[in-house]
Amino acid sequence: MKKILILIAAVVITSCSNNLENLNQNIKDPSAVPGESLFTGAQKNLVDQMVDLNVNNNNTKLWAQFLQETTYTDESNYDQVGRNIPGTHWSVLYKDVLKDLDEAGTVIAATTYPLASDAVVVPNKLQVIEILKVYTYSILVETFGDVPYTEALDIDNLLPKYDDGLTVYKDLISRLTAAINALDTTKGSFGTADNIYGGDVTSWKKFAASLKLRMGILLSDVDNAFAKSTVESAVSAGVFTSNADNANFKYLSADPNTHPVHANLVLSGRHDFVAAETIVDMMNTLNDPRRALYFLEVSGGGYVGGGIGATSNYSSHSHVAAQVEAAEAPGVILDYAEVEFLLSEARARTFAVGGTAKSHYDAGITASIENWGGTAADATTYLAMPSVDYTTLSGTKTWKEIIGNQKWLALYNRGFEAWTSIRLLDFPVMKTPADALSGYPNKYTYPVVEQTLNGANYASAASAIGTDTAEQKLFWDKN
Template sequence: MKKILILITAVIIASCSDNLENLNKNIKDPSSVPGESLFTNAQKSLVDQIVTPNVNNNNTKLWAQYLQETTYLNESNYNQIGRKIPDNHWSVLYKNVLKDLDESSKIISATTYPLQTDKDTKANKLQVIEILTVYTYSILVETFGNIPYNDALDIDNLLPVYDDGETVYKDLINRLSTTIDALDTSKGSFGAADNIYGGNVSSWKKFAASLKLRMGILLSDTDNSFAKTAVEQAVTSGVFTSRADNANFKYLSASPNVNPIHDNLVLSGRNDFVAAATIIKMMNLLNDPRRPLYFKITPTTGTYVGGNIGEASDFNTHSHVSDYVEAAATPGVILDYAEVEFLLAEAAARNFAVGGSVKSHYDTAIIESIESWGGTNADAITYLAQPTVDYDTVITNSTASTPWKEAIGNQKWIALFNRGLEAYTSIRLLDYPTLAIPADPVSGFPYRYLYPSAEQTLNGTNWTTASTAIGGDLPETKLFWDLN
């Protein structure tokens, strides 16, 4: 009888112990996060960083001279250090994006899915992660130069070595080629967890090819043969052919999932930005039909007025961005059809075999830009007919050493409005448009982001080696692909 009582007591104690342990579990903080959730978080962190005008994170809309600050002028005058902007850019892309993508890939790879539909999408999910990984690394190379790559995501390695930027960039292009071939368009991928394409694999394949086109063009001056092969392969794989292909991240109308521009320009209650004089002057000169689509007129003058670069600009007497630009649910664009057509125009100008003439791609790019922003085809045709816009006339009248760079560079820059990072890259590659010198610059034009200050103190030896290799950790140091 005693044995029975002891056994019953032991069972009760064990049962109570299990119940207590279950009560101590925080069900709102799961020990294992699904790979799909990590992918969604990484995707949003990536697009937020690309889109935001927040001066603590991304100054490229100021450097591309689309916007001008009203009161706090450090960033317009090329000060990268005051707010640790390079540190924040680096941290978001490595920690919030690449690390989450890496963990997402590991978890999905290790997951045994019970449903056949999930089994069928597993391989494509891993390839989509790879595409966004390549995209993210490409931004890091384009903004810093040499970066940690092979050692980057090893959490046990606190002193990652920096890899040569050109070597990394070419490897990224090769990774894209492998991914394009591996995608299975007969099956799905992330579905609703993907806020860009909703899991559509055909769209991701076009995006990968278009990204390869963009990256190949960037290498045209430094390794024309490699660039030519990459660009022609990309076109063969199938790049964007309409705005339906655009890579638009879907924001919502309610915080915290609104477009970061709305967050910074509306929800903040601050009046920190107005239109920059550089873009307003060019659009006024060209009688550009996109002016009311990009900006608002100033009520006091009934005209479009931009703030002088690097100078305090009264919020009430200068143009603001349009309602559409600052709306909560305006999509975050990371690659679009108009840009692809400009890239094809550049490729044709370099005599790459992409089909079509420079002018045909140039015209298509401008028409697409105007129409996608809400202008009409008639607006676009009238605009193109102007001698200051017509490709052949601009080339004939140009005094530039490479006339096509001036023609494409100016129009591509206008079309890339509100996309600071890509405009910043285009300006450095094509050397157009001619930008204004800020009122009180702390450096020359920033051809690159400085390495984070944390790298100098915590990874000093590798930082020193990388800085020496690129020609100095200076804003004026041109990166390997920026030769002219």
């Protein structure tokens, strides 16, 4: 009898223990995050960082001199340190994008999907993740130069070494080529979890090829033979052919899922930015049909830009047009107009991509005008002007200036891409800010946290690229 009572007591104690443990479980929240959710979050974090205007996160629209600050002009004067902008860029891309994409791939690869229709698209999902990882790393290299790469995503290594920028960039192109070849366009991928292409694999393949084109062009002045083969193989794989191919992230009408510029300019209730004189003056001179699509006229009529680096009264200068600050404006990370200008550059460099420098230049301008809401007739009239016509301009200007100026105009509101194009082609020439803290920024300086916590590797990287200063040109910026 005594043994029976002991046994019953043991069962009761065990049962109570299990019940108490169950009470501590949160049955409403999943115990693990699906890989698809990680992908969706990483994709949004990536695009947010690329298109943002918040001076704490992204100053490149100021450095490309599309916009000018009204009152607080530090960032227009090239201050990178006051708000730790490089540190934010570094942290978002490594922690909130690359690490989450990496984890998304790990989870998806390890998941057993009960439906055959879900299982069959796993390989494509992994390649889409790979493409976005390549894109993200390419932005880091284009921004900083040498960066952590081979040791970057190891959570057990808090002091990763920095890898040579050119070596990393070429490896990224190899990874991109493999991803392009591995995509199966007869099957889907992420579906509605993908807010750029809705899981359409054909579109992702075009995006990857167009990204490869862009990356190949960037290496033209440092390794022309490699750049040529990269560009030509990218075009063979199939790049963008119309505005329907544009990589546009889809934002929503309500906070916190609106376009970041809407949050910066509308939801904030602040009047911190106006049009910059650099872009407005050029568009006024050219009588550019996109002026009314980019900006608003001032109360007395006409378009007026604020002086670079100087305080600019909000009511006296042009503001961005309604479509630029709309909640559901697309978050663009690559578009057809840019691809056509890249092809124009390729032909000017005598790469075998078909067409002529002029034909692709014309197509780029037309695509930009139409994508912003202009008409084909607007483009035809504009292209016929001597100040725009490629053939007329080629008699007095270099191809870098001709293409560089119009490519920059087409990249309006895309700060990072415009900044990179300015550094590569050296056109258009940026105005010197009123109180510049440095020469024109050719790179982000490395984050302060890297200097203090990863000092030895930071010092090695800074020495390898030359100096860790804003004016230091990166390996691909040779002219």
